[in-house]
Amino acid sequence: MSASTTARTVLASGDHFIAPRLFADALREAAPGLALDIRTQTTPWPVEPFGPVGNVQEASGTEEQLLEALGDAEVAMVQMAPFTGRVIERAPHLKLIAVARGGPVNVDVAAATRAGIPVTFTPGRNxxxxxxxxxxxxxxxxxxxxxxxxxxxxxxxxxxxxxxxxxxxxxxxxxxxxxxxxxxxxxxxxxxxxxxxxxxxxxxxxxxxxxxxxxxxxxxxxxxxxxxxxxxxxxxxxxxxxxxxxxxxxxxxxxxxxxxxxxxxxxxxxxxxxxxxxxxxxxxxxxxxxxxxxxxxxxxxxxxxxxxxTPHLAGATRQTAERAAAITAGEAARHLRGEPLRHVANPEVLGAGRRP
Structure with a gap:
C-alpha cells in the first residue's frame, strides 16, 4: 500500500457461526487490489440466543458494542449485530449495511432508508x-x-x-x-x-x-x-x-x-x-x-x-457460513468499486437518495 493510498474502512461483524475472519477473507478475495482497513467484532450468538434489541429482531450484542466497533466505518458486513435506528443515526460515515442473512431482520431498514443507506441481504445462502x-x-x-x-x-x-x-x-x-x-x-x-x-x-x-x-x-x-x-x-x-x-x-x-x-x-x-x-x-x-x-x-x-x-439448526452448515460470507463480501466489494448492488432490501435509496 502506498503512502498516498487511503484505505477504505470496513467492519466485519460476525459471531460464532459466521466468524469475522470469513467476512474478511471473502472481502479480500472479492476486492483484490483495494486498500482495506478491516475491523472486526464478534457477537455472542449462537452461544447466547438472539432476541430483540432496541427496535430490531433476532439480533445479538448491544447497540453500544456495535457503535464502538463501527467507528468511522464506511461499510458494515454483518450477521446478527443490531442496526437499530439509534445506531444508524449515530453512524454518519456508514454507506452500506451488507447483511449475511436471508432477510435483514436485525436492521431497521426504514431508518437506513431515511439515512440513504442501502441494506443488502443474501438470498439462498442456506x-x-x-x-x-x-x-x-x-x-x-x-x-x-x-x-x-x-x-x-x-x-x-x-x-x-x-x-x-x-x-x-x-x-x-x-x-x-x-x-x-x-x-x-x-x-x-x-x-x-x-x-x-x-x-x-x-x-x-x-x-x-x-x-x-x-x-x-x-x-x-x-x-x-x-x-x-x-x-x-x-x-x-x-x-x-x-x-x-x-x-x-x-x-x-x-x-x-x-x-x-x-x-x-x-x-x-x-x-x-x-x-x-x-x-x-x-x-x-x-x-x-x-x-x-x-x-x-x-x-x-x-x-x-x-x-x-431441534434447536433451529436447519441452516447450520459450514457451507452456509462460507456462502453467506462470500455473497456479503461480493456486495461490499461492488459498493467499494462503485458497481451496482445485487440484493438490496431498500432499492429506493439507489440514486438520489443514497448517502454520498
Whole structure:
C-alpha cells in the first residue's frame, strides 16, 4: 500500500457461526487490489440466543458494542449485530449495511432508508442446508428414527413397530404439500420428486410454468392441507403469512398427517398442536423453529406424543457460513468499486437518495 493510498474502512461483524475472519477473507478475495482497513467484532450468538434489541429482531450484542466497533466505518458486513435506528443515526460515515442473512431482520431498514443507506441481504445462502434438513425431519418423523434410537438406548427393542398399525410410511408415492416455493421449497420439491412423492405446492407467487416444469401441482392452501399426508413449511413471515396455519385449517389434515416446520415459528399457531397430536389428527410433528425460542420449560409440546424438536439448526452448515460470507463480501466489494448492488432490501435509496 502506498503512502498516498487511503484505505477504505470496513467492519466485519460476525459471531460464532459466521466468524469475522470469513467476512474478511471473502472481502479480500472479492476486492483484490483495494486498500482495506478491516475491523472486526464478534457477537455472542449462537452461544447466547438472539432476541430483540432496541427496535430490531433476532439480533445479538448491544447497540453500544456495535457503535464502538463501527467507528468511522464506511461499510458494515454483518450477521446478527443490531442496526437499530439509534445506531444508524449515530453512524454518519456508514454507506452500506451488507447483511449475511436471508432477510435483514436485525436492521431497521426504514431508518437506513431515511439515512440513504442501502441494506443488502443474501438470498439462498442456506437453501441447500435448509432443504436437506427438512427432508431429514420428514424421514425422521415418518420412520420414528429419534424415538426408536432413544428407546433402544434405554434397552427397549420396539419390534412392535413392524405391526401394520405402527409401521412407518414411505415418501415414495406419498403426497407431500409444500407451503412456499422459493429457493428452499423448490429444492425440497426436487428431492421429493426423486423419492417418488406427489408434490403439491401452495405459493401465490409461484410461476405456474416453472411449477409444471418442476413436476409439482399448484393448489390453494385448504386443498393442499386436505390432500397431503406430509406438510412442510417454507414460506417467509409477512403480515399475510403470520399464523397461516391455525386450528381451523389444521383440522383439514388427513388423520395421522405429519407436519414439519423448519422455516419460521410465526407461520403457524402452536396452541392447537398438542390436542391435534393427542387426538391423532397429527400423527407426528417435526419442528426446528418455535413461537418462542428457546421454548420454555413448561412448553406444552414437550409432553405431547410424537414430537421431534431441534434447536433451529436447519441452516447450520459450514457451507452456509462460507456462502453467506462470500455473497456479503461480493456486495461490499461492488459498493467499494462503485458497481451496482445485487440484493438490496431498500432499492429506493439507489440514486438520489443514497448517502454520498
Amino acid at each position: 437453501a441447500a442446508a435448509a432443504a436437506e434438513f427438512a427432508i431429514g425431519l420428514m424421514l425422521a418423523a415418518l420412520r420414528r428414527i429419534p424415538s426408536s434410537d432413544a428407546e433402544l438406548k434405554k434397552g427397549v427393542w420396539r419390534g412392535d413397530y413392524y405391526a401394520i398399525e405402527n409401521a412407518g410410511i414411505e415418501l415414495d408415492g406419498t403426497t407431500v404439500g409444500l407451503v412456499g416455493y422459493g429457493a428452499i421449497g423448490s429444492i425440497v420439491a426436487r428431492v421429493l420428486n426423486a423419492f417418488g412423492s406427489r408434490v403439491l405446492v401452495h405459493d401465490p407467487y409461484a410461476d405456474p410454468a416453472r411449477a409444471a416444469a418442476d413436476g409439482v401441482e399448484l393448489t390453494g392452501l385448504e386443498e393442499l392441507l386436505r390432500r397431503s399426508s406430509v406438510v412442510s413449511l417454507h414460506a417467509r413471515v409477512t403480515p399475510e403469512t403470520r399464523h397461516l396455519l391455525h386450528a381451523d385449517n389444521l383440522a383439514l389434515l388427513p388423520e395421522g398427517a405429519v407436519l414439519v416446520n423448519s422455516a419460521r415459528g410465526e407461520l403457524m399457531d402452536y396452541a392447537p398442536l398438542p390436542e391435534l397430536l393427542r387426538s391423532g389428527r397429527l400423527g407426528a410433528l417435526a419442528l426446528d423453529v418455535y413461537d418462542t425460542e428457546p421454548p420454555p420449560a413448561d412448553w406444552p409440546l414437550h409432553d405431547a406424543p410424537n414430537v421431534i424438536t
